[in-house]
Amino acid sequence: MVDEKWSARFRTHHEIRSRGAIGNLNDGVEIATQGVHTRLIAWPGNGFQTESVHVLTLAPGEESALYEYDMADEAMLCFKGQGEVHLRGEWVQIEPGDVAYFPGRVPRAMRNPKGNSRDFVLVNQICPPQFDLYEPAGYYDRRRGKMKFDAIEKARKEASLGNLPPDNELHYDDSYPAVRAWNLSVEEIRRDGALFNMYRGALFSGIDVPMVLLLWPGYGVSRCGFHYGCMPPGSEAATHTHPVSDECIVNWIGSGLSLISGEYIPTGPLDLVLAPCGVQHGGKIPADAKGAAFPGGFASPPQLDLYLRTPHYKDGKYQTPAFEMLETK
Ligand SMILES: [Fe+2]
Numbered sequence: 001m002v003d004e005k006w007s008a009r010f011r012t013h014h015e016i017r018s019r020g021a022i023g024n025l026n027d028g029v030e031i032a033t034q035g036v037h038t039r040l041i042a043w044p045g046n047g048f049q050t051e052s053v054h055v056l057t058l059a060p061g062e063e064s065a066l067y068e069y070d071m072a073d074e075a076m077l078c079f080k081g082q083g084e085v086h087l088r089g090e091w092v093q094i095e096p097g098d099v100a101y102f103p104g105r106v107p108r109a110m111r112n113p114k115g116n117s118r119d120f121v122l123v124n125q126i127c128p129p130q131f132d133l134y135e136p137a138g139y140y141d142r143r144r145g146k147m148k149f150d151a152i153e154k155a156r157k158e159a160s161l162g163n164l165p166p167d168n169e170l171h172y173d174d175s176y177p178a179v180r181a182w183n184l185s186v187e188e189i190r191r192d193g194a195l196f197n198m199y200r201g202a203l204f205s206g207i208d209v210p211m212v213l214l215l216w217p218g219y220g221v222s223r224c225g226f227h228y229g230c231m232p233p234g235s236e237a238a239t240h241t242h243p244v245s246d247e248c249i250v251n252w253i254g255s256g257l258s259l260i261s262g263e264y265i266p267t268g269p270l271d272l273v274l275a276p277c278g279v280q281h282g283g284k285i286p287a288d289a290k291g292a293a294f295p296g297g298f299a300s301p302p303q304l305d306l307y308l309r310t311p312h313y314k315d316g317k318y319q320t321p322a323f324e325m326l327e328t329k
Helices: 013-019 149-158 186-192
Strands: 021-024 029-033 036-042 052-058 073-080 083-087 090-094 098-102 109-111 120-127 194-197 200-204 211-215 226-229 236-240 246-253 256-260 263-267 271-275 281-284 294-300
Touching: 013 021, 013 149, 021 256, 029 149, 036 246, 052 109, 083 098, 090 098, 098 211, 109 120, 120 294, 186 194, 194 200, 200 226, 246 256, 246 281, 256 271, 263 271, 271 281
Parallel strands: none
Antiparallel strands: 021 271, 029 036, 036 052, 052 120, 073 098, 073 120, 083 090, 083 109, 098 194, 200 211, 211 226, 226 294, 236 281, 246 271, 246 294, 256 263, 256 281
8 A cells, every 4th residue: 555645545635636646446435336335436525526436346146226327427347357237238248358338328237147256346437426326325415415524534544445456357358249339330339338448449649658548539438538558667658637637547457656746656556546637647667667557547527638639639529530459568
């Protein structure tokens, strides 16, 4: 775990909102959402306004409700194990590296079949935050329209740590071709959602490291945003801010130095940067690092400031570039 000085666990929501923090996928308040064990990583309880990021864990035999949010888009990134999501009207098996995208109003569900031997772990992004999800645990005051920050900050400091291991399971997968984003039109994705994979998207080099744009308007995604990159030893990502997008950047694989509050902090696998809009962030990988690092950020609304550096956007309209593989050397 990172030094207390930078840790999201010990920063107030005001401090995170104005200066950012370092968090971890194993560190956050635990509640239930849609009947599933949920750890709160980025949410209005720690300074985020435009997105929530949660870690969901389903043991074999567990299943969520079939639900929808009229207002919110949702993305489900399979991180560990194996399970199924209800997408485009059918149950689809997904593996680590797959990302299911659901526009608002599209029914969705997840389950871990009984015969499986391992937990099915998802990292979900909900845009905008459905803050009524936090009400049953006592973190939202409906009458006053306020997050209950005293209770939240106490719970954040006392939260027990999870036990997700740092070893990597993420990989490319093109099973279930009928629901894969690269086989669907932008209009089909916008209406009913699609299955993406972290290793295939629109190539982007606007912050100096090889990346793919995955969830973004060029592919018909509305409010969710997710991009994934590869940083070899000796590489450095341009220091940047997003004017209107809150961003949660996870170190999915590898270690490096993450820029926050004007300083480079050593971070390892599963560590993450909480960078609400306007908070400067970036990163670099020492030349003597053992291997490449793979950061990927959830941001909402999608980052127009990045798309303005591509030929795919003009006067409010997006073009749809081909899906290509992320360069991973
Ligand atoms: Fe960023």
